[in-house]
Amino acid sequence: MDYLSVEEARDLSGLKLVLTGGVPGPWSEAAKALFNHHQVPFHPVLQVGGQSNDALVAWTSHRNAPVAVWNDEAPRVRSMEILELAERLGSGQSLIPEDRETRIRMVGLINEMAGEQGFAWHCRVILLDAWASQNDQAGQDANPMFKEYGYDAKTVEQSISTADSFLEGLASDLHQSSEGYLVGEQFSAADLYWAYFSNLLNPMPHDVNPMPDRLRQSYELPAKRLQPYDPIVVEHRDRMFKRHLILPLSF
Numbered sequence: 683m684d685y686l687s688v689e690e691a692r693d694l695s696g697l698k699l700v701l702t703g704g705v706p707g708p709w710s711e712a713a714k715a716l717f718n719h720h721q722v723p724f725h726p727v728l729q730v731g732g733q734s735n736d737a738l739v740a741w742t743s744h745r746n747a748p749v750a751v752w753n754d755e756a757p758r759v760r761s762m763e764i765l766e767l768a769e770r771l772g773s774g775q776s777l778i779p780e781d782r783e784t785r786i787r788m789v790g791l792i793n794e795m796a797g798e799q800g801f802a803w804h805c806r807v808i809l810l811d812a813w814a815s816q817n818d819q820a821g822q823d824a825n826p827m828f829k830e831y832g833y834d835a836k837t838v839e840q841s842i843s844t845a846d847s848f849l850e851g852l853a854s855d856l857h858q859s860s861e862g863y864l865v866g867e868q869f870s871a872a873d874l875y876w877a878y879f880s881n882l883l884n885p886m887p888h889d890v891n892p893m894p895d896r897l898r899q900s901y902e903l904p905a906k907r908l909q910p911y912d913p914i915v916v917e918h919r920d921r922m923f924k925r926h927l928i929l930p931l932s933f
């Protein structure tokens with residue numbers, strides 16, 4: 683993917699979508715997929731993982747990605763506000779269920795995957811634990827991710843058990859699903875989110891997900907510390923890509 687720098691992008695009109703470059707970061711991939719689903723063109727803007735991203739902070743007050751900026755409206759960073767923007771600007775089938783109970787479950791599930799203290803947050807703690815063993819304190823201080831994402835060696839076991847119980851719940855939801863979707867009977871934003879977030883559990887193969895080897899090894903680490911998981915959670919991801927989403931990933 684060709685990225686603009688913050689300086690090149692910030693005064694453009696339309697949608698500017700800041701994405702972590704060179705990695706299939708699930709938050710960025712899911713945001714991109716929401717706008718692709720709704721056929722909203724965007725200017726991809728580069729965020730560099732693990733760096734201070736000073737120009738981005740000066741522009742949006744955020745250091746990480748994704749950040750969606752529509753014209754000169756306030757930057758949007760959370761999953762629900764990015765989803766709502768994509769629904770507002772775009773066309774095509776809504777990813778938000780009409781039924782009230784189903785919609786509430788969808789919002790909750792996305793938060794369980796992508797929110798603070800959600801599944802991916804805890805997988806990242808497991809990754810940071812591995813990186814911590816390869817970096818001295820100065821190395822850790824140089825990477826803002828350690829502090830921002832709450833890395834503390836003492837809480838890693840708790841992260842592992844929270845991620846395990848999320849996966850158990852997800853598998854149980856899928857066993858009860860009549861059409862193979864996470865909520866309701868049709869494709870929703872929860873399915874889209876899990877399709878990308880499942881890469882932190884089981885990265886898709888190189889031909890559709892061309893990650894550098896070292897990064898792939900990092901993404902494979904969480905599963906090594908988690909309980910064996912029910913394959914239904916990965917089968918769901920593969921089905922969503924077959925039916926609804928674009929491959930290969932491009933980042």
Ligand SMILES: N[C@@H](CCC(=O)N[C@@H](CS)C(=O)NCC(=O)O)C(=O)O
Pocket residue numbers: 702707708709710730731732733745746747748759760761796797798827
């Ligand atoms: N803003 C998102 C979270 C975004 C997030 O965690 N981004 C990570 C994805 S791994 C990121 O940018 N990592 C690279 C970095 O922190 O430099 C939310 O609130 O839901």
